[in-house]
Amino acid sequence: MVLEIQNIKEIMSVLVYTESENQKFKKVALEAASYAKAVADQLGTTVTAITINANDTSELGNYGIDKVLQVSNSQLENFNANTYADIIKQAAEKENAKVVIVSSSINSKYLAPLLAVGLNAGYASNVVDAPTNTSPFTVKRTAFSNKAFEMCQINTDVKLIGVSKNSFGLVESNANASAEEFSPSIPVFGITVESVDTTTDKVTIADAEIVVSGGRGLKGPENWGMIEELAEVLGAATACSKPVSDLGWRPHSEHVGQTGKPVAANLYIAIGISGAIQHLAGINASKVKVVINTDPEAPFFKAADYGVVGDAFEVVPKFIEKLKEFKAQQ
Amino acid sequence: MKILVCISHVPDTTSKINFTDDDSKFDTNGVQFVINPNDEFGLTRAMWFKEKQAASVDVVSVGGAEVEPTLRKALAIGADAAIRVNTVATDGFTVAKQLAKVVEDGAYDLVIAGRESIDYNGGMVPGMIAALTNANFINNCISLEVDGSNVKAVREIDGGKETVNTAFPLVIGGQKGIVEESDLRIPNMRGIMMARKKPFTVVDPVDSNAETASISFEKPEAKGAVTLVSPDNLEELVNLLHNEAKVI
Ligand SMILES: Cc1cc2nc3c(=O)[nH]c(=O)nc-3n(C[C@H](O)[C@H](O)[C@H](O)COP(=O)(O)OP(=O)(O)OC[C@H]3O[C@@H](n4cnc5c(N)ncnc54)[C@H](O)[C@@H]3O)c2cc1C
Ligand SMILES: Nc1ncnc2c1ncn2[C@@H]1O[C@H](COP(=O)(O)O)[C@@H](O)[C@H]1O
Numbered sequence: 001m002v003l004e005i006q007n008i009k010e011i012m013s014v015l016v017y018t019e020s021e022n023q024k025f026k027k028v029a030l031e032a033a034s035y036a037k038a039v040a041d042q043l044g045t046t047v048t049a050i051t052i053n054a055n056d057t058s059e060l061g062n063y064g065i066d067k068v069l070q071v072s073n074s075q076l077e078n079f080n081a082n083t084y085a086d087i088i089k090q091a092a093e094k095e096n097a098k099v100v101i102v103s104s105s106i107n108s109k110y111l112a113p114l115l116a117v118g119l120n121a122g123y124a125s126n127v128v129d130a131p132t133n134t135s136p137f138t139v140k141r142t143a144f145s146n147k148a149f150e151m152c153q154i155n156t157d158v159k160l161i162g163v164s165k166n167s168f169g170l171v172e173s174n175a176n177a178s179a180e181e182f183s184p185s186i187p188v189f190g191i192t193v194e195s196v197d198t199t200t201d202k203v204t205i206a207d208a209e210i211v212v213s214g215g216r217g218l219k220g221p222e223n224w225g226m227i228e229e230l231a232e233v234l235g236a237a238t239a240c241s242k243p244v245s246d247l248g249w250r251p252h253s254e255h256v257g258q259t260g261k262p263v264a265a266n267l268y269i270a271i272g273i274s275g276a277i278q279h280l281a282g283i284n285a286s287k288v289k290v291v292i293n294t295d296p297e298a299p300f301f302k303a304a305d306y307g308v309v310g311d312a313f314e315v316v317p318k319f320i321e322k323l324k325e326f327k328a329q330q
Numbered sequence: 331m332k333i334l335v336c337i338s339h340v341p342d343t344t345s346k347i348n349f350t351d352d353d354s355k356f357d358t359n360g361v362q363f364v365i366n367p368n369d370e371f372g373l374t375r376a377m378w379f380k381e382k383q384a385a386s387v388d389v390v391s392v393g394g395a396e397v398e399p400t401l402r403k404a405l406a407i408g409a410d411a412a413i414r415v416n417t418v419a420t421d422g423f424t425v426a427k428q429l430a431k432v433v434e435d436g437a438y439d440l441v442i443a444g445r446e447s448i449d450y451n452g453g454m455v456p457g458m459i460a461a462l463t464n465a466n467f468i469n470n471c472i473s474l475e476v477d478g479s480n481v482k483a484v485r486e487i488d489g490g491k492e493t494v495n496t497a498f499p500l501v502i503g504g505q506k507g508i509v510e511e512s513d514l515r516i517p518n519m520r521g522i523m524m525a526r527k528k529p530f531t532v533v534d535p536v537d538s539n540a541e542t543a544s545i546s547f548e549k550p551e552a553k554g555a556v557t558l559v560s561p562d563n564l565e566e567l568v569n570l571l572h573n574e575a576k577v578i
Contacts, residue, residue, distance in 0.1 A: 081457075081467065106488050110469040113426075113457025122423060122541030125453050138545060144356075145448050147347040151545040162453075190466045191496040194482070198490030206488040210577070234578065246511045252472070253486065258343055258448060259367045259506055267577040278343045281448075284550075288575045290567070291556075301556050306570060310561030322564045326572065 014040040014047045015097035016065070017088050019105055020054035027170070027207065028103035028163075030063050034171040035163045036101040037064025038130045043099070047175075050091040050182070052076050052084065061177030063170065069094070069182035078196075079107050082189035085114035090184040092119055092158070099137075099159045106206060112162050122154040128167035145258045145281035165206075166264040166287065205256065208237035210267040211286070213256060215241040217272020217293065217312060221249035226316045227271065233323045239263065241273050257282035272312050275300025292316065331385040331476060331498075334436060335373045336429055336443035336455065337404055338366035338419075339397040343448065349547045356449070356547070358396075365400055368444025372504035374513050375474060376442055377408045383476065386410050388436065392419045392428045392535075405525035406517030412528065417535035422450065424538040426458030431536045433463050439498040445470055445505040453503075460501035468494065472507030 016036035018029040033049060040047045046066040051057055053076055057068040069091050076083065088111070092100050100119065102108040104126060116123035128149070129140045136153050139161060143150040154161075205211060212231040214224060224238075231238045238254060245255035256263050258278040264285035271292045273279060280303050283289070291300040291307045292315050301307050308315050341347070341361045348357040365373065379385035389404040390413040391397045401412040415428040433441055441463075443456035460467030468474075472491065473484035481496045486507070502508075517525075559567045571578045 081469070106470060106486065109453050110457070113422075113454040114461045114467065116423065116454065117426075117458050117461035120541075122421075123452075123454055124542060126451055143449065143451050143547070144341075144347045145343075145451060147549070148349070149548050149550070151547070153543045153545050154541070155539075155543060156541050191468065191494050194493040194495055196487070196490065196492045198487065200489070202489065204489035242511075252507050253490070255506070267571065267575070281343070288571070288577050290571070303553065304556045305554075305575065306567060307556045307558050308561050308564070308567065309558065315561050315564065318561075319564045319567065322568045323578075325565075326568045326578075 012043070012098040013045050013095045014043065014099045014101065015088075015092050015095050016047060016049050016101040017108065018049045018051050018054070018060060019103060019108060020051060023055055025054065025059060026103070026105060028105050028165050030170055031165065031168055032101050032103040032163045033060055033063040033065055035130065035161070035168045037171065037173060038168070039099050039101065040064070042131060042134050048091070048095050048097070049177070050088055052087065057179050058177055061175045062172050064173040064175045065177045066175050068177050068179045070179050071182050071184060073186060075186055078193045080189060080191060081107070081111040081114055082191070083187060085111040085118060086187050087184045088115055089118040091182065098157065099161065101161050101163060104162050104164050109162065112160060116160045119158045119160065120156060121158040121160040122156040123160040123162070124152045124154055125162035126164050127161050128164050130168065142285070146284040147281060164264060164285065166266065166285070203235065203237040205237045205239055205254070205261050205263060208265055210234045210236035210269070211239050211256070211263050211265045212236045212269045212271070213239035213241070213273060213283075214244060214250075214271050215273030216243050218244075223313070224250070226320065230269070230316060230320050230323075233320055233327065241279055270300055270304070271316060273300060274298045275303055331379060331383060331440060332436065332438045333376045333379060333385050333387045333440045333442060334433060334438040335369065335376050335387060335389045335404070335409065336441065336459075337369050337373070337389050337391045337401060338444065338447040338449070339363050339391055339393055339400040340366045340447055340449045343367065347549070353546045353548060354544070363396075363400055365403060366444050366447050368446060368505050370514060371506055371508050372442035372444060372502070373404055373407060373409065374509040374515060375504065377515070378509070379476065380408065388413060388438075390415065390429060390432050392417060392425045394418060401530070402525050403517060405528045406521040407515050408521065410528065412530045414530075414532050415535055416532050420544065421540050421542045422452040422454040423458060423541040426455045426462060427538045428535050429455065429459050430462035432533070433459060439500070440476070441465065441499075441501040442504055443501065445503040456501050456503040463499065463501070465499035465501045466496045467501050468496065469503040471502040471504045474502060474504075474508055
């Protein structure tokens with residue numbers, strides 16, 4: 001047994017793609033790094049990270065990264081899923097990585113299936129926990145829109161794992177993160193970016209620790225002022241139920257649920273939302289849920305941790321006031 | 331323009347999820363199956379291309395005979411022909427290989443799949459088809475326009491959107507936004523009658539070696555009861571969120 005483990009150590013490593021934005025690592029990337037470290041410990045090997053256009057990579061050491069392959073190239077300023085997947089593939093081959101880890105960010109989910117085919121790797125997405133077994137390699141992932149977990153066995157030589165946001169979490173450990181310049185070939189693919197349109201001053205649902213969400217119980221778009229104020233006090237992103245976006249009260253990008261954006265926040269506050277099964281399916285991965293609703297029979301009360309039976313138009317302003325008092329004392 | 335729409339046959343969004351055979355199989359008992367919502371948005375966009383730009387639209391599903399009613403529904407909505415690849419859809423990679431073969435045999439210009447299926451939630455089949463067929467790929471696609479050989483698409487990104495230009499062959503992972511909810515169509519009687527006469531082909535699968543396998547399923551632990559806070563005592567809610575839940 002001991003011999004076998006030593007052999008493995010010699011021939012393989014774990015590779016993680018740590019995504020950055022404006023020189024900063026995304027939290028989901030650090031979660032992926034933490035996960036990669038856990039897998040490497042199980043396999044008795046080391047972790048290499050690949051970064052694209054991130055200058056300072058020392059932070060990665062805090063999450064157990066031994067070595068960093070640092071790619072810097074102005075051609076890579078715009079994300080291109082094919083090009084990025086190809087670069088990660090080159091890194092995996094260089095490192096002889098048998099397990100490759102990515103996060104569940106929108107861009108990582110975009111490139112992962114391309115990378116899986118490139119590496120001929122079995123791919124498990126939405127993975128929530130460290131492997132339960134490394135031989136056969138078995139991971140726990142969510143399926144059926146968060147209504148169940150699946151134990152998924154990956155049978156290929158190289159394995160690709162997408163780690164769910166806010167599930168494995170951040171695990172600090174001490175490693176070197178010794179950086180090494182990496183200059184892969186940069187293949188060009190047939191998609192060119194014409195324009196990018198983002199609201200930079202707002203917290204995005206994908207990155208938010210707290211999400212404040214409004215439903216049809218708020219009666220009309222003119223009543224969203226208090227939702228935005230509550231979000232601002234909490235440093236939260238704003239979201240909404242599907243009918244609210246279908247009615248045009250809020251933009252589609254705020255629609256969360258089974259057919260909208262998934263939410264895996266620390267705190268999800270639902271205001272005037274009934275808690276239909278399709279809504280809950282998309283937000284259930286959030287850790288703590290609060291509901292504010294006039295109807296004590298609303299299904300959301302069965303899914304929530306904390307609830308207030310009351311009129312949002314009275315409760316939310318008071319809640320904001322109490323939160324402001326609390327923040328002032330902090 | 332030759333379009334192929336990939337249709338995943340999934341439990342209705344309201345379904346209760348249960349498992350049988352020692353928690354190794356999804357229990358289909360009493361479950362209604364539907365076209366995967368993301369695929370329904372894509373199919374509706376395909377109908378627009380058919381009506382406005384004279385595209386042909388085929389639909390395909392990988393699965394046993396049980397998926398046929400779902401493909402018939404797609405025909406009733408207006409697709410021209412249906413293909414079923416006769417194998418159990420056990421693993422995303424295998425499904426993608428089956429679909430890639432159909433795409434190559436049919437020389438499709440545009441493959442419309444969904445961002446994610448609501449059962450397996452793999453989010454992997456469309457990208458894999460693209461990689462296997464060397465096609466361009468746009469995921470989270472919320473707008474798609476074709477002008478001759480130029481394609482303009484919009485994809486959702488964190489906190490906004492990105493407009494891109496590309497060309498055929500192209501695979502997209504579509505979602506709501508590519509058409510509006512109100513554009514979705516319910517098959518009418520005439521559509522249902524016509525669907526019966528449309529070509530329906532069953533093809534044999536290509537070999538594949540199950541890159542991944544579902545071993546078992548489990549349901550999340552039942553939730554504890556909700557803690558109710560009086561609307562007159564919201565200080566208590568702040569207190570609980572800070573001291574008990576530790577989320578603020
Ligand atoms: C295929 C499919 C997919 C779907 N996907 C999604 C999805 O992704 N996301 C999603 O959200 N929905 C989805 N739905 C829709 C879902 O079934 C519900 O219709 C929807 O979630 C209801 O939205 P709501 O809670 O805002 O509205 P309602 O169900 O109308 O609920 C409004 C709530 O507000 C409460 N209320 C009223 N007045 C007040 C007040 N003054 N103060 C406080 N509370 C008040 C009411 O008691 C009620 O509970 C989907 C449906 C289908 C069929
Ligand atoms: N068995 C299948 N047959 C046809 N298309 C499928 C099948 N499974 C998945 N797809 C397509 O791939 C998309 C994403 O599925 P998934 O990778 O399972 O999340 C779906 O929305 C469908 O368009």
